[in-house]
Amino acid sequence: xxxxxxxxxxxxxxxxxxxxxxxxxxxxxxxxxxxxxxxxxxxxxxxxxxxxxxxxxxxxxxxxxxxxxxxxxxxxxxxxxxxxxxxxxxxxxxxxxxxxxxxxxxxxxxxxxxxxxxxxxxxxxxxxxxxxxxxxxxxxxxxxxxxxxxxxxxxxxxxxxxxxxxxxxxxxxxxxxxxxxxxxxxxxxxxxxxxxxxxxxxxxxxxxxxxxxxxxxxxxxxxxxxxxxxxxxxxxxxxxxxxxxxxxxxxxxxxxxxxxxxxxxxxxxxxxxxxxxxxxxxxxxxxxxxxxxxxxxxxxxxxxxxxxxxxxxxxxxxxxxxxxxxxxxxxxxxxxxxxxxxxxxxxxxxxxxxxxxxxxxxxxxxxxxxxxxxxxxxxxxxxxxxxxxxxxxxxxxxxxxxxxxxxxxxxxxxxxxxxxxxxxxxxxxxxxxxxxxxxxxxxxxxxxxxxxxxxxxxxxxxxxxxxxxxxxxxxxxxxxxxxxxxxxxxxxxxxxxxxxxxxxxxxxxxxxxxxxxxxxxxxxxxxxxxxxxxxxxxxxxxxxxxxxxxxxxxxxxxxxxxxxxxxxxxxxxxxxxxxxxxxxxxxxxxxxxxxxxxxxxxxxxxxxxxxxxxxxxxxxxxxxxxxxxxxxxxxxxxxxxxxxxxxxxxxxxxxxxxxxxxxxxxxxxxxxxxxxxxxxxxxxxxxxxxxxxxxx
Ligand SMILES: Nc1nc2c(c(=O)[nH]1)N[C@H]1C(S)=C(S)[C@@H](COP(=O)(O)OP(=O)(O)OC[C@H]3O[C@@H](n4cnc5c(=O)[nH]c(N)nc54)[C@H](O)[C@@H]3O)O[C@H]1N2
Ligand SMILES: Nc1nc2c(c(=O)[nH]1)N[C@H]1C(S)=C(S)[C@@H](COP(=O)(O)OP(=O)(O)OC[C@H]3O[C@@H](n4cnc5c(=O)[nH]c(N)nc54)[C@H](O)[C@@H]3O)O[C@H]1N2
Ligand code: SF4
Ligand SMILES: [Mo]
Numbered sequence: 001x002x003x004x005x006x007x008x009x010x011x012x013x014x015x016x017x018x019x020x021x022x023x024x025x026x027x028x029x030x031x032x033x034x035x036x037x038x039x040x041x042x043x044x045x046x047x048x049x050x051x052x053x054x055x056x057x058x059x060x061x062x063x064x065x066x067x068x069x070x071x072x073x074x075x076x077x078x079x080x081x082x083x084x085x086x087x088x089x090x091x092x093x094x095x096x097x098x099x100x101x102x103x104x105x106x107x108x109x110x111x112x113x114x115x116x117x118x119x120x121x122x123x124x125x126x127x128x129x130x131x132x133x134x135x136x137x138x139x140x141x142x143x144x145x146x147x148x149x150x151x152x153x154x155x156x157x158x159x160x161x162x163x164x165x166x167x168x169x170x171x172x173x174x175x176x177x178x179x180x181x182x183x184x185x186x187x188x189x190x191x192x193x194x195x196x197x198x199x200x201x202x203x204x205x206x207x208x209x210x211x212x213x214x215x216x217x218x219x220x221x222x223x224x225x226x227x228x229x230x231x232x233x234x235x236x237x238x239x240x241x242x243x244x245x246x247x248x249x250x251x252x253x254x255x256x257x258x259x260x261x262x263x264x265x266x267x268x269x270x271x272x273x274x275x276x277x278x279x280x281x282x283x284x285x286x287x288x289x290x291x292x293x294x295x296x297x298x299x300x301x302x303x304x305x306x307x308x309x310x311x312x313x314x315x316x317x318x319x320x321x322x323x324x325x326x327x328x329x330x331x332x333x334x335x336x337x338x339x340x341x342x343x344x345x346x347x348x349x350x351x352x353x354x355x356x357x358x359x360x361x362x363x364x365x366x367x368x369x370x371x372x373x374x375x376x377x378x379x380x381x382x383x384x385x386x387x388x389x390x391x392x393x394x395x396x397x398x399x400x401x402x403x404x405x406x407x408x409x410x411x412x413x414x415x416x417x418x419x420x421x422x423x424x425x426x427x428x429x430x431x432x433x434x435x436x437x438x439x440x441x442x443x444x445x446x447x448x449x450x451x452x453x454x455x456x457x458x459x460x461x462x463x464x465x466x467x468x469x470x471x472x473x474x475x476x477x478x479x480x481x482x483x484x485x486x487x488x489x490x491x492x493x494x495x496x497x498x499x500x501x502x503x504x505x506x507x508x509x510x511x512x513x514x515x516x517x518x519x520x521x522x523x524x525x526x527x528x529x530x531x532x533x534x535x536x537x538x539x540x541x542x543x544x545x546x547x548x549x550x551x552x553x554x555x556x557x558x559x560x561x562x563x564x565x566x567x568x569x570x571x572x573x574x575x576x577x578x579x580x581x582x583x584x585x586x587x588x589x590x591x592x593x594x595x596x597x598x599x600x601x602x603x604x605x606x607x608x609x610x611x612x613x614x615x616x617x618x619x620x621x622x623x624x625x626x627x628x629x630x631x632x633x634x635x636x637x638x639x640x641x642x643x644x645x646x647x648x649x650x651x652x653x654x655x656x657x658x659x660x661x662x663x664x665x666x667x668x669x670x671x672x673x674x675x676x677x678x679x680x681x682x683x684x685x686x687x688x689x690x691x692x693x694x695x696x
Contacts, residue, residue, distance in 0.1 A: 001020045001021070001022060001027060002020070002021060002022075003018050003019065003020050003021075004018075004019045004021060004462045005017070005018055005019075005032055005034075005035075005459065005520040005521055006019070006438075006442060006459030006460075006462060006520075007035075007442050007444060007457055007459055007522070008042070008045070008046040008049065009108040009109065009437065009440070009442050009444070010045050010046065010049070010108065010437075010583050010587070011045070011108075011174070011175050011583055012108075012175065012176060012177055012178075012179075012180045012447050012450065013038070013041075013043075013175035013176060013180060013181065013182040013183075013184070014037055014038065014180045014182060014444055014447055014448070014451060014457075015031060015032075015035070015037075015038040015041050015042050015043070015046060015182045016031065016032035016034070016035020016037065016038045016040075016182075016457070016521060016522060017029055017030065017031060017032055017042055017046050017049075018030050018031070018032040018033075019049075019438075019462065021462075024463065026050045026053075029042070029046055029047045029049060029050060030042060031046075032521055034521035035182075035457075035521050035522055036453065036455050036521070036522050036523070036524035037180070037182055037451060037452075037453055037455050037457075037522065038182035038183060039182075039183065040183075041182040041183035041186070043175065043580070044580075044581050044592065044593060045581065045582075045583055045587060045593065047592060048587060048590035048592055048593050049437045049438055050438075051589075051590040051591065051592060051593075052419070052436060052437045052438075052587075052589075052590060053437055053438045053439065053463060053466065054466075055589055055590070057420060057421075057589055057657050057658050057659055057660075058419055058420065058433070058466075058467070059418065059419060059420060059421060059425075059431060059433035059434075059469070060433055060466070060467030060468055060469060061073075061433060061467065061468040061469075062074065062075055062077070062078035062430065062431065062432055062433060062468070063421075063428075063430070063431040063433070064077070064078070064081065064429065064430055065428065065429045065430075070421075070431070072468075075468075075470065078430050078432060079478055079479065079482060081429075081430055082415045082430050082479065083479065083482040083483060085386065085412075085413040085415075085429070086098055086123070086386060086388070086413070086415075086483065087483070089385050089386045089412055089413060090124070092385075093383070093385050094381060094382065095124040095125055095126075096125050096126050096127050096381075096382040096384075097125075097127075097382070097383060097384060097385040097386065098123060098125045098127070098384070098385070098386045098387070098388060099125065099127040099128070099129060099367075099372070099375065099376070099384040099386070099387045099388070100120065100123060100125060100127070100128050100129065100387070100388045100389070100390070101129045101130065101369070101372065101387060101388070101389045101390070101392040101394050102116070102128075102129070102130040102131065102389075102390050102391065102392055103130070103131050103389070103390065103391040103392025103393060103394075103397070104131045104135075104391070104392075104397075104584055105391040105436070105586070106130075106390060106391050106472075107131075107446045107447075108444070108446070108447075109391070109436075109440060109442075109472060110440075110441065110442055110443045110444065110445055110493050110497065111440060111441070111471050111472055111473030111474075111476075111493045112390065112391065112472045112473060112476070113445050113446065114445070114473065114493050114496045114497075115472070115473040115476040115477050115480070115493075116390075116476060118476075118477075118480050119476040119477075119479060119480045121480075122479070122480045122483040122484050123388065123483065126353075126362075126365070126367075126382075127356075127367055127375060127382065127384050128365055128366050128367060129366060129367055129368075129369045129372050129394075130366055130369065130392070131369070131392065131397060132364070132366060133366055133367075133368040133369045133370065133682075133683055133684050133685060134301065134369050134370070134397060134398055134399070134684070134685045134687065135297065135300065135301065135684075136177075136178060136297075136300055137300070137305075137363060137364075137366075137368075137682050137683065137684040138299075138300040138305040138306045138308065138309040138310075138679065138681075138682045138684050139153050139178055139300060139309050140153070140363060140364055141306055141309070141310075141363050141681070141682045142306070142309045142310045142313050144363065144364075145310070145544060145547040145549060145550065146310070146313060146543055146544050146545070146547070147532070147536050147537060147538060147543060147544075148343050148344065148536060148537030148538035148539070149338055149341075149342075149343045149537035150363070150364050151337040151338060151341075151449060152330065152338065152532075152535060152536070152537065153178055153330075153449075153450060154313070154316070154322065154323070154328035154329060154330055155178065155179045155180075155181075155328065155329060155330075155331060155450050155451070155452055155528075156179055156292040156294045156327075156328060156329075156452070157290075157292065157325060157326050157327060157328070157329045157452065157527075157528055158179070158181050158184070158187045158188070158191070158452045159187060159190070159452060159453070159527065160290065160325050160326040160527070161191060161196065161290050161291065161292045161326040161327065162191065162194065162195070162196035162197075162288045162289065162290045162291065162326060163191075163196050163197050163198075163199075163284065163285050163288035163290070163291035163292070164188070164191055164196070164197075164198045164199070164291070164292050164294060165198075165199045165200075165201065165281070165285065165291075165292070165293045165294065166198065166199070166200045166201070166202075166208060166212070166294050166296075167200075167201045167202070167218075167223055167226075167293070167294070167295045167296075167298065167299055167308075167312070168201075168202065168223065168295055168296050168297055168298020168299035168300070168302075168308075168688075169208070169294060169295070169296030169297060169298065170202070170206040170207060170208045170298075170577065170578065171184040171188070171208055171296075172184065172185050172188075172206070172207040172208040172211060173206070173207050173208070173577075173578050173579065173580050174296075174297075174578050177296050177297060178296060178450055179294065179296075179450060179452060180444075180447040180448070180450050180451040180452065181451070181452040185211065187452070188208070188211060188212075189211070192213060196288065197213040197214070197284070197288070198211070198212040198213050199212060199213060199214050199215075199216065199281065200212040200214075200215045200216070201215075201216045201218050201223075201226070201273075202215065202216075202217070202218065202298060203217060203218060203219065203220050203298075203573075203575055203639065203640045203643045203645075204575065204577065204603070204638055204639050204640070204643070204645055205217070205637075205638040205639075206577075206638075207580075216273050216277065217272060217273075217640050218271050218272060218273055219270070219271055219272045219573075219640070219643075220302070220573045220575055220643060220688055220689040221302045221303050221304065221573075221686075221688065221689040222267075222270050222271040222272070223271075223295075223298075223299050223302070223304070223308050224304040224307040224308050224311060224557055225262060225266070225267045225270045225271055225557070225561060226267055226270075226271045226273065226278070227307075227308060227311035227312060227314075227315060228258070228259050228262035228267070228311060229259075229262050229263065229264045229266070229267035229271075229275075229278050230278060230281070230282050230293075230315050231255065231259045231262075231311065231314060231315055231318060232259040232260070232262050232263060232264065233264060233278065233279050233282040233283070234282060234286070234315070234318050234319060235255075235256050235259060235260075237282075237283065237286075239282075239283075239286045239319075240252075240318045240319075241318075241319070241320040242317070242318070242320060243320040243324055244323070244324070244530065244533075245317065245322060245323065245532075245533075245543065248533060248536075248541065248542050248543055249317060249542065249543045249545055250540075250542045250543070250544060250545065250546075251544055251545030251546030251547075252318075252545060252546075254545070254546035254551060255314060255318070255545050255546050258546070258551060258554060263275070264276075264278040264279055270561055272640075285319055286319060289320075289326070290321065290324075290325065290326025290327060291319060291321055291326070291327070292316065292321055292326070292327050292328055293312050293315050293316055293319075293328075294312075294328075295308060295309060295312040297576075298575070298688060299312070300684060301576075301684060301685055301686060301687040301688055302679065302686050302687075302688045302689055303560070303677060303678075303679055303686040303689060304553075304556075304557055304560070304679060304681075305679040305681075305682055305684045305686070306549075306550070306553060306679050306681035306682040306684070307550065307553055307554070307557060307681065310550050313328075314545055316328045317543065317545065322532070322543075323530045323531070323532035323533070324530060325527075325528075325530070329528040329529075329530070329531075330528070330531050330532050330535060331448065331449055331450065331451055331452075331454055331528055332454050332505065332525070332528070332529065332531050332535075333445075333448045333449045333451075333454065333456075333504075334448070334454075334456040334501055334504045334505070334506045334511050334525065335443070335445050335448070335497070335500040335501060335504050336449070336504055336505065336535075337445070337449060338535055338537065339503060339504065339505075340500070340503075342537060343537040344537045344538070344539060345539060348539075355367045355368060355371050355375070355683070356375060356378070356380070356382045356383075357371060357374045357375055357378045358371050358374060360678060360680065360683040361680075361681070361682065361683045362683065363682060363683065366683075367683075368678060368683030368684065368685070369394065369398045369685065370398065370399050370400075370675045370676075370677075370678045370683070370684075370685040371675070371678075371683075372384075372394060372398060372404055372407070373400065373403040373404045373406070373407040373675060374675075376404075376407040376408070376410055376411060377407050377410065384411070385411060385412045385413070386411055386412055386413040386414065386415075387408075387411055387413075387414045387415075388415050389414065389415070389416045389417070389418075389424060389425070389428070390416075390417045390472065390476075391417060391418065391434070391472065392416075392424065393418075393422050393423060393424045393425075393584075393585045393586065394424055395408075395422075395423040395424045395427075395668075396422070396423050396424070396585045396649070396650075396651050396652075396668050396670060397584065397585060397648075397649075397670065398670060398675070398685065399670055399673035399674055399675045399677065399685045399686075399687060400626045400627070400670065400671075400673060400674060400675035401423075401651075401668055401670040401671060402626070402627055402671050403626070403675060405423070405427070408427045413429050414427055414428040414429055414430075415428055415429065415430045415431070415432070416428040416430075416431050416432070417431075417432040417433075417434050417472055417475055418431060418432075418433075418434060419433070419434055419435075419436045419586070420586065420589065420656070420657065420658050421656055421657035421658070422585065422586070422652070422656050422658070423585075423651065423652060423653055423655075423656055423668075426655050426656060426657075432470065432475045433467065433468070433469040433470070434469060434470065434471065434472045434475065435465050435466075435469050435470065435471045435472070438461070438462040438463050439461055439462070439463055439464070439465050439466065439469075439471075440461055440471060441458070441459060441460050441461050441493055441494065442457075442458070442459040443456075443457070443458045443459075443493075443497045443516075444457070445500075452528070453524070453525075453526070453527055453528065454524075454525035454526055454527070454528060454529075455522050455523060455524055455525055456501075456506065456511050456516060456522065456523050456525060457516065457519075457521075457522030457523065458497065458513060458516035458517060459520070460517070473492075473493055477489075477490075477491065494513060497513055498512065498513040501513055501516075506525060511523065511525075549681065550681075553680075553681045556680070556681075567691050569691075569693060570623075570624065570625070570691035570692055570693045571642070571691075571693060572608070572642060572643065572644050572691070572692050572693065572694060573642060573643050573644070573689050573690070573691065573692075574622075574624070574643075574644050574645070574646060574669075574672060574673075574688075574689070574690045574691075574692045575643060575644075575645050575688045575689065576645065576646060576647065576648045576669055576687055576688060577603075577645050577646070577647050577648070578647065578648065578649070579599045579647050579649075581593040581594075581599075582594075582599075582649055582650075583649070584648070584649045585649045585650075585651070585652070588649070588650070588652055588658065588660065588661035588664060588666075589652075589658040589659070589660045589661045590660070591660055594660050594661065594664060598632055598664075598666075599647060599650075600631065600632070600646075600647055600650040600664070600666035600667060601631065601632045601633065601634040601646075601647075602620065602622060602631045602632065602633050602634065602644050602645070602646055602694075603634050603636055603638065603639040603644060603645040603646075604633050604634070604635050604636070604639065604644055604694070605635075605636070605637060605639050605640065605641040605642070605643070606635050606636075606637055607641050608641060608642065608644075609633070609635040612694060612696065613696070614633055614635070614694070614696060615633070615635065616633060616634055616635045617632065617633070618632070618633050618696070619631065619632055619633070620633055620694050620695060620696060621694070621695040621696075622644070622646070622672060622692050622693070622694055622695075623672075623692060623693050623694075623695065624672040624673070624674060624690055624691060624692045624693075625674055625676075625691070626671075626672065626673075626674050626675070627671040627672055628671070628672070629667040629668070629669075629671050629672060630667065631646065631667055644692065644694070646667075646669040646672070647669065648669050648670075648687075650664070650666035650667060650668060650669070651666055651667050651668025651669075651670070651671070652664070652666070669687075670687075672690060672692060673685070673687050673690050674686075674690055677689075677690065
């Protein structure tokens with residue numbers, strides 16, 4: 001039977017998969033043993049690629065909204081209406097009156113990545129939003145301030161470290177993030193098998209925590225103080241070592257001064273983790289020599305997300321484990337974003353541009369997504385009057401999604417490119433139906449720059465497009481040409497991948513598109529190598545440990561910790577979680593991923609349940625400043641007392657055309673999260689730590 005090899009593009013793990021098929025009929029989807037990165041690993045979501053391809057609920061033709069609902073129209077009409085409307089609205093209100101929202105699947109789709117930049121340029125708007133500012137923006141901000149380029153993000157050298165501390169990440173479920181590491185469970189087990197330790201620090205005893213050597217409960221949003229205390233211990237015990245970065249770091253004295261007051265004793269009362277534990281943890285990491293501190297979602301999406309990610313980097317640098325084997329390392333991808341947008345030698349802006357309404361910082365040219373609704377609602381120049389949404393579902397994915405949905409009523413035009421009629425795309429005037437999964441080609445430009453091993457891999461489309469659909473890149477290329485009033489030049493992703501590989505650092509080793517086509521399992525380019533000093537983009541080639549923006553933000557942290565946050569109206573702190581068999585908002589329509597027990601539940605500690613006289617299986621009302629939802633309770637001591645957890649990604653309502661997802665009758669955590677809660681340093685949404693109350 002013929003077998004098609006490709007990379008699963010659902011999550012960041014980049015698993016190689018082997019698909020056996022006869023004609024259009026897929027007979028099996030298995031892990032590809034010969035993939036150099038994933039070595040045979042696969043998760044249930046990849047098996048659902050077949051379901052996504054065949055799903056009867058998928059959009060199969062361009063749609064136009066009419067008074068009697070959606071009707072099918074031709075591509076020509078869809079393009080014509082869209083471009084005319086955009087031009088009309090921009091002529092009337094200015095270029096910035098058209099907003100754009102880019103969702104997570106863009107990062108997993110090579111065509112979208114390659115054709116997005118020219119499209120956004122042609123769209124000419126400064127009102128650009130994306131999932132980045134409800135996710136990893138603080139990582140980019142740290143990369144900018146410390147290393148000079150937003151795409152210089154370190155990843156843990158999982159396969160060679162001897163000690164790993166995981167804060168605010170649950171890789172056993174998420175399969176790793178900002179760390180493409182398929183079969184992360186096995187890689188973590190290997191650390192323990194070679195005598196190392198894995199420590200998880202999280203307000204919930206997660207699936208990862210259960211596999212770890214030790215789990216420490218930490219109070220939500222207290223991590224910055226914990227990290228300051230960790231660095232304090234390094235200073236106090238005279239354990240700072242910079243190794244090969246000795247002459248490449250500036251700002252060390254400022255760091256020493258900044259951490260002085262953050263003793264482990266002070267941190268203990270704020271974080272709930274004993275001072276002696278903080279000390280011993282740091283000293284064990286020092287002794288382990290190759291030790292790494294990895295911080296993710298739970299740290300970046302909180303009120304001090306910027307400080308958390310900065311301090312995590314600072315700790316790794318001062319513990320001698322930055323750009324070093326077994327520590328945090330920088331991949332050397334065959335297509336390197338640094339080559340295409342070098343920042344060295346460019347004058348820095350005197351100050352960060354700010355969002356129009358709330359004056360939040362706009363890093364990497366993006367207005368924070370927590371301010372999408374207010375940018376639509378608030379009158380004045382730059383008010384958003386139309387929205388272009390590519391592979392995004394902000395009604396379910398940004399804080400206070402209901403407010404976003406309400407704001408949509410004010411828009412004069414909405415166009416979406418999606419694969420489903422979702423809580424967001426159902427509001428569109430025009431919907432472009434896109435290809436996905438098995439219909440697209442794949443070269444992972446984003447995540448090969450975040451992978452724990454250097455590899456290069458290209459996968460051609462497996463199937464032709466199903467229905468009257470187009471690839472996102474075809475849609476983007478056509479819109480770009482029409483917006484510019486030019487002829488579509490007819491470029492393909494393959495042409496661009498080929499060119500980019502020729503400009504890349506492995507061209508001399510013969511890594512070309514032809515060669516990748518001949519090696520469908522991918523090509524191993526070896527373990528990560530120290531490379532930062534060759535790639536760093538600061539003008540003096542030095543790592544900036546203590547940028548002023550961070551030192552200043554410490555004052556905000558001080559004010560925060562000196563404020564009494566007890567709140568009788570909203571006594572609980574809510575955090576999010578991910579579930580193993582779903583990816584964000586869009587995989588819920590696959591039966592094989594959605595059958596079984598209800599996973600959209602509120603986790604509640606037994607002592608809290610007793611006080612409220614609530615039992616597992618009961619339905620409660622959860623209320624926050626912005627909204628309320630009704631949800632089933634699961635009483636468990638895996639969550640800290642005073643903290644509750646609700647999974648993200650659920651909440652497809654009855655008007656979505658996703659039968660299986662809708663039948664789950666689930667709720668959206670973002671009906672409770674608060675758009676006014678942001679990390680003002682980075683503009684990132686503070687999704688974790690939201691104050692809520694529970695009513696029977
Ligand atoms: N409270 C809370 N909120 C969160 C999070 C959280 O942890 N807690 N997580 C945040 C994070 S990390 C992220 S990344 C965001 C994700 O937020 P979004 O990116 O808005 O949501 P997704 O579900 O990833 O996908 C968006 C849309 O893309 C469509 N789609 C899928 N594949 C394709 C494709 O190939 N082409 C096109 N055109 N469309 C496609 C889907 O049908 C879906 O409607 O959510 C964020 N929101
Ligand atoms: N199965 C599955 N995999 C996915 C996704 C999915 O939806 N489903 N989404 C993908 C996407 S888009 C992303 S960005 C990644 C994210 O991948 P991860 O970063 O691993 O994200 P989560 O699994 O949400 O883990 C966040 C953790 O932070 C903890 N946390 C919350 N608040 C705090 C806090 O204040 N302090 C600390 N220390 N911890 C806190 C939560 O309890 C949770 O365990 O996952 C990707 N992979
Ligand atoms: S872990 Fe991620 S990349 Fe791997 S098979 Fe599952 S969804 Fe696909
Ligand atoms: Mo994400």
